[in-house]
Every structure is written in structure tokens, then in C-alpha cells.
Amino acid sequence: MTTGDRIRTLDDFVKVHGLLLAAAGIPQALYGQLFEKLSTDTFDGGNFFQVEPSDDGRHRRLILTSSHMEKESCVFLVDHAWTFRLSDARKQLEEVPALVERMAALMCVDIDLKEKEDSAEGSHEDGIKxxxxxxxxxxxxxxxxxxxxxxxxxxxxxxxxxxxxxxxxxxxxxxxxxxxxxxxxxxxxxxxxxxxxxxxxxxxxxxxxxxxxxxxxxxxxxxxxxxxxxxxxxxxxxxxxxxxxxxxxxxxxxxxxxxPGYLSYTDDQLETVTSVDISNRDIHKLINTAFLPAELPSLSYLNIRGNPLQENKEELLEMLKSFPCLSALEVDIPGPLGESALGILESLPRLCQLNGVDSSKILESEKHVVDSALQLRYPEWKPDEPLVDRVMNAMWLYLMTYRLADEEKIDETSVWYVMDELGSALQHSDVPNFHVSPFLYMPDGKLESAISFSLLWPTRNVYKGDECTRDFLFGIGEEKQRSARLTAWFLTPENYFIKEYENHMRNLNSNTFTPPPLKELKSSSLLPSDGSVLRVYSDIPQVEEYLSRPEFKITDDPKDANIIWTCMQVDEDMKKYAGLTERQFINQFPFEASIVMKHHLAETVQKALGCPDWIQPTYNLETHLTQLIGDYFVRQRDGLDNLWILKPWNMARTLDTSITENISAVIRLIETGPKISQKYIEHPALFRGRKFDLRYIVLVRSMDPLDIYLADIFWARLANNAYSLDKNSFSEYETHFTVMNYRGTLNHMNTADFVRAFEQEHQVKWLEIHVRIKKMMKALFESAAFVHPEMHNPMSRAMYGVDVMLDCNFQPKLLEVTYCPDCTRACKYDMENVFKEGEIVKGSEFYNFVFGCLFLNETTHVSAV
Structure with missing residues (x-):
């Protein structure tokens, strides 16, 4: 078939969808059945499954109603009830009442409203209570x-x-x-x-x-x-x-x-008790005169989850060993009895079940985390909270995601979706009996005709009355922080995460790098003594267009250049391919990723200085999710603000950046790519009621000795809307973000006008703020030189954009560092704000100034840092 024709045969279906079928993992034996159902738009899950309410209506589960279903014997289409881009979610819910009502019912966040309706009806029917x-x-x-x-x-x-x-x-x-x-x-x-x-x-x-x-x-x-x-x-x-x-x-x-019991008790009151569930009872000390083997000789099942037990682990284990009939135990793992299920079973060999899993299965697989019996995390809301807010909070327990791509480009914004009532009723299991995968059906063979579904098929034999389950973290093991990521859906042991966070903070606070004494700088102009010019090769159009000083000459041949100013990463392979030599100057430093990639930037600063007050608490979610969760729980416990901003490691223009106070959202957003989570600056300094940040240009001549300069002129970038901490505003780009080059109306100010107006509004002296910013810049590059001495290269010169925000006490906070090409693109809209002797001039002066500082050692319009 030719692309664009409607798919009519199984062979054509497989030919067009081969990669998608492989990615979904669907067995080849089900291809024919799947094609038939897709072609006829057949949703027959209702003939085989039933959705049942559970946990007093706070959740739902899926039950098999047919007699049995063999492994990989059939496939079902699951519709997507709601598909959206994250930035559009609230708007869609607000504009479509039927959508928010359906989502509220699907996510069980309207049960109190239903109860009120039922109560009102009951009162009407039953008379006055x-x-x-x-x-x-x-x-x-x-x-x-x-x-x-x-x-x-x-x-x-x-x-x-x-x-x-x-x-x-x-x-x-x-x-x-x-x-x-x-x-x-x-x-x-x-x-x-x-x-x-x-x-x-x-x-x-x-x-x-x-x-x-x-x-x-x-x-x-x-x-x-x-x-x-x-x-x-x-x-x-x-x-x-x-x-x-x-x-x-x-x-x-x-x-x-x-x-109800008696006013006094005999010693044999608990003799017949076989099962005791004392989970989430805020028990600090478990062992007392009543909870002893002698008082509970028949105890066979015990649940002690969710208690902040403070007794010694060995003492607790010895006591539990003494219960003669104890065969089933539920306990937080990691928790008071140890870090792993295997370790607990080795200490309590008589246990037949641990957290609902047969001990034999745990011993066979040597699993160190048992998560199948974790308590579900239910969404919380206030009685008067609107349905839109309830859904926005609860949706992270139900969302799934994918990202569109064609042969030329991957979509930069992920698509999120909620499966229909049947699909959303599938609960989690470590040993699931079904698998679910998103699938795009292209009936015309083109992406434009694609319709999104989820596919559901059994991976084990299932029988009538069995609950149907899936693995929420399919393919994700402990090497990818599985246990921590389950916190998105389950109430995992807070004490463990808090302990890990406290250990992390102790380690960070032990990092106290002291800068070495300043070395003597011997930099001089790079102009040849014979009066010839410096030849510049660049693949950046602005350099070719605006670099007009007579000391420099643009060349088309990189081999002929004294200076390589490129947007490409210059590594050994690239040098070999382009014929570059060690005698050419390059506009980047080795290992500069240690400061221009967000996760490396935070790690560099933390390794050198621990937790300086000029960078917000920051966690690489690929490696330190556990510590972030602990920080979140500590803030929650202490009543502190808990708003976080999530940023991709290495994407610009605030793409895939989110603001949230929902821990489930923080964890789930990992699924759209590696990110950092950084404590949001909830109370920034404002300018005329709006949020702003400052883009500084930093010019680096040398990393050892450190020789860096801060441009006298910066760009003040302003949000378009008045600042607000109303949670409804978190998805409003023009309220919480300041980069309007790509979205919204450009709203920048030149340096002199901004400083004058800011000093007048806040009754402060900008010079004092500027001194603090310079001190921060110096500490940043000192940290990089200390942690990564390999950054130094005598043939490197570089320009970086450094973004700074002020908090409400006018203390600078480092946001990010941008490397030269990105800095150039971001500045192209601001070229007319570039300076000459304090006056605004055309952008043609920008690269003349930059190259003059870096290669001719001029210090006009810069301050040494």
C-alpha cells in the first residue's frame, strides 16, 4: 500500500504499525485480533470485566466476570477518556463541565457530593431523622x-x-x-x-x-x-x-x-485473638505489658504498618520471634524491622507471608522491596473545594503519557491521558496478570490520522472473580528507584525517606570548600605581533553578521582560523573531522556541562559548598528521588511551604517545566524525561507586582587561574501577569515565567531604566545587590574550578548567560547557566539593549564587545569577578 491509503489487510497493518506493535510489546499471536477490533472499533471489555467500588467508594477495581481467560489469549481496546497537554489541563476542565464531572466520578473525588445527594434524598424519603x-x-x-x-x-x-x-x-x-x-x-x-x-x-x-x-x-x-x-x-x-x-x-x-468490654480485665482476654491490625495508630513503643506473646498466644496475623516505632530493631525481632503462632506479618519495608524483605524473613523464619506475599516467592526471587500490599494514597480535598481542583490533584494517580514523533522531529511537549473507566480501574500489583500499553492506530497510514488507544491483554491465566491488575512501573526496578517512585500511588514509610534526607543533608553540609589564594593573572592580547588579524570561523549567523572590528576577520575555513566560535560540541572526534589543532582558541571549556546542565550545576555547587544560600534545594530525580521525598515529608511535617519547580536537565525555553505542590506529580513527571526538582522561590522580589529575573553575561578567560568578568549591563525579563501563589495560577505561563521570547508578549527593560525604577519602588541601593550577585558568580566558578579542575584549558574562552532571581529579601538566587550558543539565541531579541559607554546601541556592538574582552583583554563595560 502507499502511505495515505486506508489500511485494509493485516499485512498492511503490521507493515505500517510494526515499530508501534514492537514498542507496545503485544504478542504477535494477537496482531490479527487487534487489527479486527481496531478496524471495527470494537470495545468489548464490558463483556468480560466489571468495575467494582472498593474502600468505601474511594477507589475502584476491575474484576474478571468471564469463566476464565488464558495468558495472551485476547486483547482489548481501552479508550482514552481525556487527552491533553499539561498546560491545557485546567482550561479544558473549566470549559467542559461534562468532562470534569466524568473525571471526578472516575477518580472518586465526588463521593462526598454523592453522599450529600443520597442523604438529602434519604431525608426526603425517610422523614425527619x-x-x-x-x-x-x-x-x-x-x-x-x-x-x-x-x-x-x-x-x-x-x-x-x-x-x-x-x-x-x-x-x-x-x-x-x-x-x-x-x-x-x-x-x-x-x-x-x-x-x-x-x-x-x-x-x-x-x-x-x-x-x-x-x-x-x-x-x-x-x-x-x-x-x-x-x-x-x-x-x-x-x-x-x-x-x-x-x-x-x-x-x-x-x-x-x-x-464494648468490661470495666476491668482478666489476663486471658486476648487469648483467642488471632488477627490484630494496628497499622497507622501512631505507636512509638510497641512492646508493653499487653502486647506480649504470653498475652496473645494465638496471634497469627499482625499488621504494624505506618507506625513510627522507636524500639531497637533487634529487640522487636526477638519479641516477634516469641509469638508461637505468628505466620503473617505486614510491616513497612524499609522500616523498623530492616531494609529488606529478605532480611526480615531470615530473622523470622516461621513467617509464611510478608506483606501479603508468600515467603517462598520472596526467598526465590530475593526481592528486597515488597510493595504489593502498600496502602493506597487517596486524594484529599476540602468539602467546599471545586471539582476542577479535586481532579487536578487526583489525576496524577491515573495519568499515563506518551510523546509523538515522526521521522523528522520528536514533539517537545508530552501528551498525558486518562484511560476510560475500565482501564482506570486496573490496580497495581508487583505480579500483575494484565499488561497495558498505549498504541496509536493510523487507519490511513499517516500520523495525522492517528487515534490513540490503550491495549489490554492477559499475561497470566485469570479466572472468574480474580482482580485484574497491572504494574504501574512496568520495566522499572530498584536501579531506577522503583520503591521511591511507588510513593506516587502509595503511602510508603515516611520515616525511611526522612532518614535518607537527613543523611543526605549531613553529607552536603560537610562539603566546605575554601577558595585558594588568588593567583597572579598574566593575560594579554592575543593579536599577533606582526600586526595581522585574528581569523574567526563561526557557524553562528550573528557572529558573521555583527563582528565588525578590524582586529578580527571571518573565514570560511575552520583549519585557517585562530578562533573557533561554534554552536557544536567540540570533542576529539569533531576536532579530527574538522582538522582542528591544539593551537586554535575555542569558545567552550572542557567539561562545561558541569555548569550548563541543570543537574550537573547543582551537583557541582553541592560538592564544593554543600547548601549555599544562593541556590535553592535541588535534587536530581534520576538519582536522589528518595532524598527529595524525605525533604517533602519534613516540610509537610513542619508546616513549611512545599512548592517545587521541575526542570529538564538540558532543555531551554522552559519546555517541560512544571510547578507543583503535589508529591505524586513530582514523581510522575519523571516519566517525560530526566529532571531536577528545585524548591520554588515562593516569595521573590517583585517589580510592579510581577515576577522577574535577570540575565547576566559572564565572560571567562581562564579557569586556572580564575579570570572571569561580569558585563555591566544585564537584561531584566518580566512576567506579563501579576504574581500569584493561587494554585490555579501554577499553569499560567505568563504569571510564573519570565522568558517571553517564545510565548506571550516580550516584556523586557534595559538596565538603567530597571535599576532606577527598582530602587525607587523598594527603597534599596542596587549597588549593594550587585555586590552580592558578583560574590555569588565568583563562588559559582570557584566551585566549578575546584570540583572539575579538568575544565581548565589555556586555549578556551567562553561566554555564558547566567540567570539570577532575587528573593523578597533581595538575596540573589542562581537559576541556571546557559552556554554560548543558547545564550546567543536568547540574546538575539535583546540586541538593541547592548551597550556602548552606557548608552543603548544597535546589536552590532555586542560581539565586538565580547571578542574584545575575551581575545584582546579589554575591560570596558565589564567588572572583574
Whole structure:
């Protein structure tokens, strides 16, 4: 067939889509079935699968409804419910109500709205519900009929406020109360609540969850209740330091509303307990007088995930060994019992299951991380939060991505998509029974006709009632930080990440490079003594056009040139190919990638100086994702701002750059290419209410001794919109970014006008700021010379663009360093702002100035750094 004809045969389908089929990994035996379904637009998954709600409606899962399905026996088309570029996501949701409603339902972030609707309908159908007083009297009456007293009282979601709680006089009516739940009410005052609950002499459990009192209080006020109620074992779903038989019995299924327990306990209360789930109970010390093998002799299953246990690992292992029937354990890995599943099983050889996985499978594969039973990370939202914001936050749990390309060019912006309800219900498993892969079908054989689908096929034999799963990180192992990346979807152990972050910071803070004494500079003009000119070869049009000084002459032959000024990387192969020699000057330094690539720049500074205040905390997500997650959790714990900017290692024009406070987004964005994550400057200095940065030109004559110069003129680049920290603005390019050469309206100012207006607006002296910037520039290049002494080459001269931002205290922050060709392209729009004796002149002076400084050692319009 010829490209452009509609595909009609299987052979043509395979011929056109061969690379895509191979990339998708679909078995060849399924090619025919796939072509038939694509040709007839057949979506028959509903005949084989069913989507079921799980976890109280907060999630969904996919169940096989057919009798069985053999491995690689069939393939299904999964539609894409939403496809978009990241910068367009919010706009699409805001403009298409049906889309946001569908996404909210698919991502289960509308369940509270549904509950309100159902509640309203129920109230209409069932009449007026019983008021608080009636509930209290009803509980008393039922207890009397049984010849007992009320020991368990649930007064939830009844709009009880502080005054009403006092008026109910609960301690007098329920003197034997053991458990009290006041969840979901309107309690706000600690003193009033404390007056009531401290009168209960036997209270073992108190739940105040989802009351304003917990959202607006300080921890020390919350401790008042714990101090005044020494019998409490459970407080707001957490264990107290006093937890004992009752709390363990509650988690073991013995004590509940129907069997609340007794006011005193015998030693054999826990003898029959076989299963105890005490996950996420904020337990710091597990071993006490109740949690012992002698008290729980029948215990076979134990879940201790999500607790900040502080006991010694060996002590915990020895205690767990002593439980005679313990065969199944769930614990954070890495965590309190060790760094690997294999190590835990070696210490507890009687375990048959660890984190839901058979011990034999773990021992066979020697897996060091068990992630199949991790607790899901559910999206969070406030009751009044709009659906658009809920979806924007939750979508990172569902998104998948691809990037388009043809024979000539790869698309620079990735495409993100959400699979339809069936595809999105597939949950994660380390040992999945299905595989999913994106696929572009081109019915006319051209990319323009492409329709995107996902393909779903079984990779194991599956039977009726089985849950269908996929590996969210297919092909990604621990060498690519699998365990850390699972944090995007699961609640991984925070303590581990925080510990790794703290170790990382200790290592960085030990790096304290001291610059050596300045060496004497002996630089001089490179002009030949015989009066001849310097011949310049360049493949940059601006050099050929604007370099007009008589000391220089453009040549078309690189072999004939004294100076090579190129946009190409000059390595040994290139020198050999072009016939270059060691006697020619080149406009780049060896290993300059150590400063012009964003991940290397941060690493260079950190190796030399640790964490100087002029560079934001920065993490290479390919190597230090674990430490970034730890930093994020520490900031979250301490109530600090947590906004991050993600930048590709080596892309310009802010391509594939994102701003987010969502840890799942930070992790998922790795999928569109290697990136750094850098702490966003949330409070920058503003100019007329807008964000700005400064592009400086740095000219480097030598790295050893260091001989660098800062141009007196810089470019102030301004955002077009007023600055905002409203999360709705994070995708607004013209609010948070300043490079408008490629998007938006160009909005730059020349140096003199900017300095004058900035000093007037902020009542500061620019000279003091300039001194700090020069100090930062010096420290930057000193760091590079120290960490990479191999950068020095006597035949190198270079120009770099250095981008700087000021924080609200007017302290400089290094953003990035741009190498010569990129710097040239970025400056071509600003050429008319280039200078001569302080006056704005045409761009023809720019390269005359640059070449004069670098090769004739002139110092006009520059400051030595």
C-alpha cells in the first residue's frame, strides 16, 4: 500500500504499525485480533470485566466476570477518556463541565457530593431523622431493657457544638461509658470539651475526628485530654502511650459496639485473638505489658504498618520471634524491622507471608522491596473545594503519557491521558496478570490520522472473580528507584525517606570548600605581533553578521582560523573531522556541562559548598528521588511551604517545566524525561507586582587561574501577569515565567531604566545587590574550578548567560547557566539593549564587545569577578 491509503489487510497493518506493535510489546499471536477490533472499533471489555467500588467508594477495581481467560489469549481496546497537554489541563476542565464531572466520578473525588445527594434524598424519603436528645434517650432505654448500662456511644455527624455537648450532660447519663465517638460534629473549644470528657472515669476510647477543634488547635491543648484521662487507650484513632488490653482487643475484633468490654480485665482476654491490625495508630513503643506473646498466644496475623516505632530493631525481632503462632506479618519495608524483605524473613523464619506475599516467592526471587500490599494514597480535598481542583490533584494517580514523533522531529511537549473507566480501574500489583500499553492506530497510514488507544491483554491465566491488575512501573526496578517512585500511588514509610534526607543533608553540609589564594593573572592580547588579524570561523549567523572590528576577520575555513566560535560540541572526534589543532582558541571549556546542565550545576555547587544560600534545594530525580521525598515529608511535617519547580536537565525555553505542590506529580513527571526538582522561590522580589529575573553575561578567560568578568549591563525579563501563589495560577505561563521570547508578549527593560525604577519602588541601593550577585558568580566558578579542575584549558574562552532571581529579601538566587550558543539565541531579541559607554546601541556592538574582552583583554563595560 502507499502511505495515505486506508489500511485494509493485516499485512498492511503490521507493515505500517510494526515499530508501534514492537514498542507496545503485544504478542504477535494477537496482531490479527487487534487489527479486527481496531478496524471495527470494537470495545468489548464490558463483556468480560466489571468495575467494582472498593474502600468505601474511594477507589475502584476491575474484576474478571468471564469463566476464565488464558495468558495472551485476547486483547482489548481501552479508550482514552481525556487527552491533553499539561498546560491545557485546567482550561479544558473549566470549559467542559461534562468532562470534569466524568473525571471526578472516575477518580472518586465526588463521593462526598454523592453522599450529600443520597442523604438529602434519604431525608426526603425517610422523614425527619432522630435528634440528639432522642438518640441519647433511645440508647438508655435499650440498655435498660437488656439489664445493662451504656458503655459504647456514637454521636456522629449530628451538628453537636460546644454548648450542646455541655447541655447533654453525658457523664451523668452514661457513668460506665468505655467508648465515645463524637466524629463529624462542630466542636471548637478545648476547654468545653475537656470539661465533659474528663468526667468519664472509665473511658478507653475517644474519637473527635473531623471536628474543627482538631483542625484549629495546637498539640499541647490536645494533650490536656490525654493528661486528664489516664484510662484512654485510643484517642482520635491513634493509640495512646497507655494502650493495653482494650485497644488490642478493639483492633483484634473482640471489642465493638455490641461487645464494648468490661470495666476491668482478666489476663486471658486476648487469648483467642488471632488477627490484630494496628497499622497507622501512631505507636512509638510497641512492646508493653499487653502486647506480649504470653498475652496473645494465638496471634497469627499482625499488621504494624505506618507506625513510627522507636524500639531497637533487634529487640522487636526477638519479641516477634516469641509469638508461637505468628505466620503473617505486614510491616513497612524499609522500616523498623530492616531494609529488606529478605532480611526480615531470615530473622523470622516461621513467617509464611510478608506483606501479603508468600515467603517462598520472596526467598526465590530475593526481592528486597515488597510493595504489593502498600496502602493506597487517596486524594484529599476540602468539602467546599471545586471539582476542577479535586481532579487536578487526583489525576496524577491515573495519568499515563506518551510523546509523538515522526521521522523528522520528536514533539517537545508530552501528551498525558486518562484511560476510560475500565482501564482506570486496573490496580497495581508487583505480579500483575494484565499488561497495558498505549498504541496509536493510523487507519490511513499517516500520523495525522492517528487515534490513540490503550491495549489490554492477559499475561497470566485469570479466572472468574480474580482482580485484574497491572504494574504501574512496568520495566522499572530498584536501579531506577522503583520503591521511591511507588510513593506516587502509595503511602510508603515516611520515616525511611526522612532518614535518607537527613543523611543526605549531613553529607552536603560537610562539603566546605575554601577558595585558594588568588593567583597572579598574566593575560594579554592575543593579536599577533606582526600586526595581522585574528581569523574567526563561526557557524553562528550573528557572529558573521555583527563582528565588525578590524582586529578580527571571518573565514570560511575552520583549519585557517585562530578562533573557533561554534554552536557544536567540540570533542576529539569533531576536532579530527574538522582538522582542528591544539593551537586554535575555542569558545567552550572542557567539561562545561558541569555548569550548563541543570543537574550537573547543582551537583557541582553541592560538592564544593554543600547548601549555599544562593541556590535553592535541588535534587536530581534520576538519582536522589528518595532524598527529595524525605525533604517533602519534613516540610509537610513542619508546616513549611512545599512548592517545587521541575526542570529538564538540558532543555531551554522552559519546555517541560512544571510547578507543583503535589508529591505524586513530582514523581510522575519523571516519566517525560530526566529532571531536577528545585524548591520554588515562593516569595521573590517583585517589580510592579510581577515576577522577574535577570540575565547576566559572564565572560571567562581562564579557569586556572580564575579570570572571569561580569558585563555591566544585564537584561531584566518580566512576567506579563501579576504574581500569584493561587494554585490555579501554577499553569499560567505568563504569571510564573519570565522568558517571553517564545510565548506571550516580550516584556523586557534595559538596565538603567530597571535599576532606577527598582530602587525607587523598594527603597534599596542596587549597588549593594550587585555586590552580592558578583560574590555569588565568583563562588559559582570557584566551585566549578575546584570540583572539575579538568575544565581548565589555556586555549578556551567562553561566554555564558547566567540567570539570577532575587528573593523578597533581595538575596540573589542562581537559576541556571546557559552556554554560548543558547545564550546567543536568547540574546538575539535583546540586541538593541547592548551597550556602548552606557548608552543603548544597535546589536552590532555586542560581539565586538565580547571578542574584545575575551581575545584582546579589554575591560570596558565589564567588572572583574
Amino acid at each position: 432522630m435528634n440528639v436528645g432522642e438518640i441519647v434517650e433511645n440508647e438508655i432505654q435499650q440498655a435498660k431493657e437488656k439489664g445493662d448500662t451504656v458503655k459504647w456511644l456514637e454521636l456522629e455527624d449530628l451538628d453537636i457544638d460546644d454548648a450542646m455537648l455541655l447541655s447533654l450532660d453525658l457523664p451523668s447519663k452514661f457513668p460506665s461509658l468505655i467508648a465515645l465517638s463524637l466524629c463529624g460534629n462542630k466542636l471548637e473549644n478545648w476547654e468545653e470539651v475537656t470539661k465533659v470528657v474528663t468526667k468519664f472515669r472509665h473511658l478507653k476510647a475517644l474519637w473527635l475526628n473531623n471536628n474543627p477543634i482538631l483542625q484549629n488547635s495546637e498539640s499541647d491543648k490536645s494533650d490536656i485530654i490525654l493528661q486528664a484521662c489516664p484510662t484512654l487507650e485510643i484517642y482520635n484513632s491513634h493509640f495512646t502511650y497507655n494502650f493495653g488490653v482494650w485497644a488490642l482487643g478493639f483492633c483484634g475484633g473482640i471489642f465493638n459496639k455490641d461487645n
